[in-house]
Amino acid sequence: MNLNSINNVYFIGIGGIGMSALARYFHANGKYVGGYDKTMTGITDELMALGIRIHFNDSINEIEERFLDTKTTLVVYTPAVPNSHSELNYFRNNNFEVLKRSKVLGLITENTFCMAIAGTHGKTTTTSILGHLLSECNVEVTAFLGGISENYNSNLILKGTKVSVVEADEFDRSFLTLSPDIACITSMDSDHLDIYGEVSQLHDSFIDFSKKLKPNGKLFVRNGLPIKAITYGIEDDSDYSIQNIKIQNGTYVFDVKTPNNVIKNIQFNLPGRHNLSNALIALAMAVEYGCPHQQLVRALASYKGVKRRFTYHIKTESLVYIDDYAHHPQEINAVFQALKEMYPKKKVLAIFQPHLYSRTRDFADEFAESLSQFDEILLLDIYPARELPIVGITSKWLLDKINNISKQLISKNEIVAKIKKSDAQVILTIGAGDIGEEVKQIKQALKVAS
Known part of the structure; x- marks a missing residue:
């Protein structure tokens, strides 16, 4: 496929981190870019500020007319989009060029x-x-x-x-x-x-x-x-x-x-x-x-890092708040090692949101072992992402495996109150779901409390 012959690029799942990078790339290279996503986020806000039009309902009627030309439009989708998605099926059934994000990345590079x-x-x-x-x-x-x-x-x-x-x-x-x-x-x-x-x-x-x-x-x-x-x-x-x-x-x-x-x-x-x-x-x-x-x-x-990769939001003598994307037991172990190297004598409270029912099931014992290392653990419900629930696989089931007396299962709206009750000097939020959306509120609450 020749990308030079394409005038319009339509993304299904445009707010994904990998998809949005491609959207920025095509926009910067003069293509007309638009798309759909399930939810409005900071990333979709930034794309819309560039002039990229995004809608949040899975509806063929909301697709701009210029994207309906099979000869000049490329449709890009992420595997996280279900096969039942009506827009994806419309493009597939009407002879559009429909490619996975990874295939497009291969063509570009x-x-x-x-x-x-x-x-x-x-x-x-x-x-x-x-x-x-x-x-x-x-x-x-x-x-x-x-x-x-x-x-x-x-x-x-x-x-x-x-x-x-x-x-x-x-x-x-x-x-x-x-x-x-x-x-x-x-x-x-x-x-x-x-x-x-x-x-x-x-x-x-x-x-x-x-x-x-x-x-x-x-x-x-x-x-x-x-x-x-x-x-x-x-x-x-x-x-x-x-x-x-x-x-x-x-x-x-x-x-x-x-x-x-x-x-x-x-x-x-x-x-x-x-x-x-x-x-x-x-x-x-x-x-x-x-x-x-x-x-x-x-x-x-001069390298400063990546947001949600051991990102400091508060860093004082008395209080540290770090947010990290870790969602696998080995990644949690790596974060724990870094904390212990930097703050060997400080009490650490970890708030973890498991990502995917299948990953929680497959690595339950490893998750329990890695989380047990922290001084306190607050566990959120599993973030499903692309998956449907699996019978018996819940955060309560995982919590019971954690070998630590300071552990609790909480909802997202309880996070701030639970943090305020803790005497931990290092606060850590971890997970690849939507826990990152809570950072701003947590940071503000901790600053007010201090």
């Missing part, structure tokens, strides 16, 4: 120098670090991010079309539409078993992705993963390795050993060993591309 980040954890942060490094090194880059960059206040970095940086998403095997020049795999932990069934199938999919590189392409993997490639790791014998880690005024300072030399005195402001690993692989990919070392050091020091 196939004629660029594509750098792709795969893995069950760390994709968004690593992608945003790499996009920032390349941008600061004056590379002509477009980066599609799975979160809102604090440096750019957007999920799209648009500095040129020579290089593309993308998240290679394993969900629904979407990453198999890509053909990267440089790629990495950060992790292959069990996840998305509603799609894969068995973890072995998930691993096979990552192996398939590793074979999608263009001729003479380069693949990086975190040391220990069962795929032969350039390795990276922390304080080990990897090809790229972080060494001599120190914490100075809440900032990591370290050296990086490359295959050819050592880059000294690098500063990085995000806490947690998982973020150190993300910074390392982004740096390694930029080095392999050819970016100057000293420019990379300056760029990494």
Whole structure:
């Protein structure tokens, strides 16, 4: 398909983080963009402020007439949209070009120098670090991010079309539409078993992705993963390795050993060993591309992070409030490790919203173990996203598995009152559902209380 022949792009699920980045991209490139989403959010507000028309009812009658031309309209949808969606079925049944988001991303990037980040954890942060490094090194880059960059206040970095940086998403095997020049795999932990069934199938999919590189392409993997490639790791014998880690005024300072030399005195402001690993692989990919070392050091020091990835909303001596997207037991463990490294003597209250019935079912014991580490736990109902309820899989069922006497099941409208009753000095909200919509209210309540 030739994207140059398309005048109009219609998105079904336009408010999704990946979909909205594509919407911004096509809008910036002169296409007429519009779409549907189920709910109004901050992202849809921002898109509408750009002049993109969005409606929130699944109704063919609300689609603008210019999108009804089969010859000039591309329809993009996300797998989160159910097959019963009337607009999606209208376009499918009337000979429109209807493509998944991942397929469109593959089309956009196939004629660029594509750098792709795969893995069950760390994709968004690593992608945003790499996009920032390349941008600061004056590379002509477009980066599609799975979160809102604090440096750019957007999920799209648009500095040129020579290089593309993308998240290679394993969900629904979407990453198999890509053909990267440089790629990495950060992790292959069990996840998305509603799609894969068995973890072995998930691993096979990552192996398939590793074979999608263009001729003479380069693949990086975190040391220990069962795929032969350039390795990276922390304080080990990897090809790229972080060494001599120190914490100075809440900032990591370290050296990086490359295959050819050592880059000294690098500063990085995000806490947690998982973020150190993300910074390392982004740096390694930029080095392999050819970016100057000293420019990379300056760029990494200026990286601010991604919204809802260990985002500080209050940071004082007496009170800290952090919000994070963690929705898998390993991600929760990583957040806990970062908190304990930065605040070893402070009491932590964690408010967690489970994401998906299937994920809660498949990892219930692991969730219980990771959540039990916190001093206090408040558990919200499961956020269903694309799923219908599964009999017996509830937050109460999960709560009973948590080995901690300070645990409660609450509703969202109880969050503020429960926080105010706690004597915790560190407050943490975690989850990939709509818990992020509560941040503003929590922040305001804590500021008033303090």
